[in-house]
Amino acid sequence: PPAPDAAPPGGGRGRGRRGRWIALGAGVVVVGVVAATLLWVFRDRHPALDFHAPELVVAVGVGDERPGEMFTATLADRAYLAWSGPDDHLTVRAVDTATGKKIWETRTGSAADRWAGIRALPDGVAVVADASGSATPRPLLVLDGGNGGQRWTIDIRGDDEVFLGADRLVWLDRTGNRLVGLRLDDGRQRWVRDNPRSEYGDSRTVVVPVGTGEALDGAGYPDGTPRAPWAGKADRLVQVGADRSVRVLAMGSGEILRSRGNVADLDDPVVARDDRLYVAETDRGLRLVSYDLGSLGVPDVLYASEPGSRAKDLVTCGEHRACLLEVPESGADATRVVAVTEGEDSRQWSAPQAERLVPLGEHLLAERDTPRDAVTLFGPDGAAPVLRDRDGVAVRLDAGNLLLFNEAPSGYEDDRSLAGLAVAGKPFEMGLVKQIRSESCSWNTDTLVCGADREFRLYRFAG
Secondary structure, eight states: OOOTTSOOTTTHHHHHHHHHHHHHHHHHHHHHHHHHHHHHHHSOSSOOOOEEEEEEEEEEEOOSSOOSOEEEEEETTEEEEEEEOTTSEEEEEEEETTTOOEEEEEEEEEEOSSEEEEEEETTEEEEEEOOSSTTOEEEEEEEETTTOOEEEEEEEETTOEEEEOSSEEEEEETTTTEEEEEETTTOOEEEEEEOOOOTTOOOOEEEEEEEOHHHHTSOBOTTSOBSSTTTTTOOEEEEEETTSOEEEEETTTOOEEEEESSOOOTTSOEEEETTEEEEEEOBTBOEEEEEETTTOOSOEEEEEOOTTOEEEEEEEOSTTEEEEEEEOTTOGGGOEEEEEETTSOOEEEEOTTOOEEEEETTEEEEEEOSSSOEEEEEOTTOSSOSEEEEESEEEEEETTEEEEESSOOOSSEEEEEEEEEETTSOOEEEEEEEEEEEEEEEEOSSEEEEEOSSEEEEEEEEO
């Protein structure tokens, strides 16, 4: 009989060799898929940008007269430029950020003594007027992203707030003591919820959006608020009532998903992200507690401070991680950051005179106003700062990169020195942009858009 490893009749050994090659090939494919998956999981999703000196892409003129007000907003490859005219109407122009080419231009149907600004939407732009008082009516308009046509308008009041979702705008109507859900496409009212009331009839309220990692990893306003808050299926709000209750609402339907009493006072810092709600309680001394948004069950106490301490700011600074800015009884010079990742011990480090916190992934920017505007960037463990006490202000480009201005924003034309900073590197000094209204500027990861005298300027600073 043939040996056990002999070739069977008909060239069977060849088929066996081919079978081994097929098996080996399949193994290589599996290893390749696993390797690609690991590379995807552990990739740097926000790599250091290739910063360079600002290059003027285009200057977009707005006529012979100097506008009283100028605003900009950016989203992806679109920039919106807005300026006021002598008749108090606002002209809005959409342009391509790569070329400055005009896509459309429109003039608002409403006029206002002062305008508050514009906000880019998923498929359009919101335009809102300013108001002289908390109860003064002011128009809010939504323009179509495709052609600039006015989709709808409503009158809100001076101290009202709006919250943006992917297809909803939720209006906090303080005069009417209610939340109103409006469709972004046509402004139709979809739902109304009265504010909670205390036993004395107090209906004051605080509303915060439930943030997402995707939104917080994108470009931010100077205070850290995401420029695209709807990113990552952001579709819930948390409402704190004057009766210390908290409820979670769906932005699309207004449905109350969860509610719980005796959670927070109106002046307690409250933030939410993904499936967590964080509250800096002050009724029994300063404590940082965490609730599961899915149940609003018994909270976890993440941190308890010494008597006399107060919370200056509270932000989410990573997944299941919160960062508290605490001022001890001894005063602002002893201000410190307390960073807590659930399931781990808290970390603390000094941040003298800090007023605000802005997250960049798990890195953290601490900003102060006195004795001058300055920023410090801390790594996740708070040990040696990545950037210590640099004069000026900083804004988030994404979770891995900052744009640094040498001075706070201004409504008047002046020069601004810029620098770029990747969280793993050192500042790259870009040089000056001259005679811009820095208060009007907006940005993405490679483009800065600012108003100037009688024009808007688009600069490229990375890539």
